[in-house]
Amino acid sequence: MDDLTLISRMHTAERTPSPETTRAARRRLLAEAARTAATPVRGRRGAPLPRSKRTMTLVAAATACVLAGVCWTGYRWETRPLYHPEPLADQNGPASTFLLAAADAKTRHASDGRFWYVHRVVGETVVASSPYHPGVHYTVQLTRDSYSLGAKSAKEFGTLPRDKGPLTGTRWDGPNVDVRPATPADAKAWEADLRPGAQDLHLPGPDEERGPFKQEGAELDFDTRDERRLPANPPELRAWILNYATKFDHTRLRDPDLYLFTAAPILLVDRVVTDRVRIATYRMLAGLHDVKTINGTDAAGRPGRGVAMRQTTRDYGTIEWQLLIDPETGRLTASQGIIVAAGRKKAGLRPGTRQFFEIVKTAEWTNAPRDSLLPKDITDPNWQPPVN
Helix, strand or coil: CCHHHHHHHCCCCCCCCCHHHHHHHHHHHHHHHHHHHCCCCCCCCCCCCCHHHHHHHHHHHHHHHHHHHHHHHHHHHHCCCCCCCCCCCCCCCHHHHHHHHHHHHHHHCCCCCCEEEEEEEEEEEEEEECCCCCCCEEEEEEEEEEEEEEECCHHHHCCCCCCCCCCCEEEEECCCCEEEECCHHHHHHHHHCCCCCCCCCCCCCCCCCCCCCCCCCCCCCCCHHHHHHCCCCHHHHHHHHHHHHCCCCCCCCCCHHHHHHHHCCHHHHCCCCCHHHHHHHHHHHCCCCCCEEEEEECCCCCEEEEEEEEEEECCCEEEEEEEEEECCCCEEEEEEEEEEEECHHHCCCCCCCEEEEEEEEEEEEECCCHHHHCCHHHHCCCCCCCCC
């Protein structure tokens, strides 16, 4: 959070002064400036300014003061928090009950450690063009392993050989992007092309877009200082996230519940926050509208229970965003966006396709030695991969 935002939150919100108030203040200041200009100035060294120049100087100074006051008041109005902590919505439905049970399970399994270690498999479904047969297309799933290791402070994490300054964590990807046909028909066309890989198909790899195709609201890309300051109270956490989402355009979200459902799960896996914040995240999600319970299957074919919310946009159609959660431990095991009705930008994808997905293999606190959790090419600048 930047200093100006902190300063603005220390003041109560004020209404922008009306045009009448501004004009009246300007008239009073100009009158005072004219009266002062008519008064002889004594004890001043050097030749005095001509009266007309003194008047112009004082008028300019007075006008600058008025404008500065108006601008400051306007800034305070424009940067005021749009959302404040308030009681969460009624939490009696099946989705609320499931999420509150996940919060209770996470409470029973809460832990802590020196490092927060995450291993995910992220994936995306795309329509690929044959590199050998013009006009031939098939649908494939791209997957890649993604890792992160973070600490609560730069001192705790330490330094790495290739980095010049202190870090609080690092991320890295697995070496391979795997390609898998989406259906038997796609497999037949892909095999006819001799099973081209991602590079042959000119595909860079899966896009890690977890949430909706943002129409509004900023990405939750706050730094580690804010991670440590996140409130563990659900209503306060809700207000904090929504105020961060609107900090740039300062416009209230049209659908804050959808934003929270798709953006807040980043706290369950990716960010280095306390388990108390993760528990508060579940309780906050339990207060959202239009969330339903589901029995789903992740991209690895594992069945599970979870919750879902749908989003409809002109370009991407209707997507159901799903969170699969282990009710025994309160751990997020997978998230995915399932196409219900494809929009024009995803017209080649069939209903039921996982447009985005992730499988969370590990997300836990650990006290293991840091370098044992990192790949060799990060900890040893002289390391070379073995020759096959």
